[in-house]
Amino acid sequence: MNATQPIRLGTRRSRLAVAQSGLVARELERVSGRPVELVQITSEGDTNRASLASLGGAGVFATSLREALLAGECDLLVHSLKDLPVEQAPGLIIAATPARVDPRDVVITRDGTPLAELPKGSRVGTGSPRRVAQVLRANPGVDVVDIRGNIDSRMQQVRDSTLDAVVLAAAGLTRVDADGGETPTVAGLYVEAQNLPGWPTAAGQASLAVETAADADPQLLAWIGELDAPLTRFAVTLERAILGGIEAGCHAPVGAHAWTSDSHVHVRVDVYGADHHEDVTLDHSEPIAAFESLIEGYIQARGSGAAAGSSDLLVRAREIGDGLARRLLENGAADIVTREAAPTT
Missing domain, CATH: 3.40.190.10 (Periplasmic binding protein-like II)
Structure with a gap:
């Protein structure tokens, strides 16, 4: 070189x-x-x-x-x-x-309600067929919405009530915050980590x-x-x-x-x-x-x-x-x- x-x-x-x-x-x-x-x-x-x-x-x-x-x-x-x-x-x-x-998935919500307890018709965003299946196994009553976009735009859809929850990778949250920003990406929202044995990831x-x-x-x-x-x-x-x-x-x-x-x-x-x-x-x-x-x-x-x-x-x-x-x-x-x-x- x-x-x-x-x-x-x-x-x-x-x-x-x-x-x-x-x-x-x-x-x-x-x-x-x-x-x-x-x-x-x-x-x-x-x-x-x-x-x-x-x-x-x-x-x-x-x-x-x-x-x-x-x-x-x-x-x-x-x-x-x-x-x-x-x-x-x-x-x-x-x-x-x-x-x-951290290899786990996390569910992000406004009020900390666990995925399994979200009311019927709650809108949960993910673009992954695997996560769609896992969300519906955890709570068959929710509506899964196909979404794209970066982490910030997905968080914003929860903050502005377009969605009730989104599913993301814990690793992504860790890495975007690794630059030392003063405000964590999840500020004001709640994070529910999913248990790997029951929710294996990609x-x-x-x-x-x-x-x-x-x-x-x-x-x-x-x-x-x-x-x-x-x-x-x-x-x-x-x-x-x-x-x-x-x-x-x-x-x-x-x-x-x-x-x-x-x-x-x-x-x-x-x-x-x-x-x-x-x-x-x-x-x-x-x-x-x-x-x-x-x-x-x-x-x-x-x-x-x-x-x-x-x-x-x-x-x-x-x-x-x-x-x-x-x-x-x-x-x-x-x-x-x-x-x-x-x-x-």
Whole structure:
């Protein structure tokens, strides 16, 4: 790399995207000793106000950024991992996944009424098919409203009574407030965090993906590798393997969350049908043999590009995810996913 030029980090223009890219930029400056500048790029998801479901969901926020990276307009990208298609884009690699923050969803209301106790006909906003299903499981009497827009605009719809509640990611609230603003984003509103075992979130939620070219400068890859968190990478790789195994997109009505403790992995997956009688749920725990050795091997490989992706740690994560996907399909998830993917007229 040219030692006189700053590292160029491509990001969407939204407040959240800029905030989370800024977090990565500061860490990259710390490990590299080089300045990092943000290159703001407009994606289709930022300009097209149609629902995410109608846009196809997967990749709607990533395509323009990836085109800019491949064209040499920037050196790396920062994405919300949950918005990335499971299939890796040709010529690119996810070079790091920094430590995941709070993965839960939260429900925002004016008066603190829990979601389950909102009166019949209350208007709850979300653009996610998964969250639609979860809201209706918690309270079948509410009306779910398809919404788009940034965090601030969604909050405002609650404040001005256009909506009675919105569902958001806790991680997004944490990151937009990380710039040290005096007034928290949720000021004057109430936050109800949802319990992960009963409300699993999107695969990769609360994790960032730092993406760059597969043939990027080895020094850049090494610097990016310093930002990587092995336990986060293991968990989100497993979650995304489940999505890929059941052939569900990143905006399908599927909640998948994995976490580790004491050399064990724990996984909760819900595939949501047309009503709760069709839902397919899976709870799974298993020990990971030689887990510490797998992590050590991964740490040695990270920062070397594609080698990290083929490390034994991530191979094991994919094996577990693939096995769980097969169980879900055998238990009825195939019918749900096929129906959700069918074209409408």
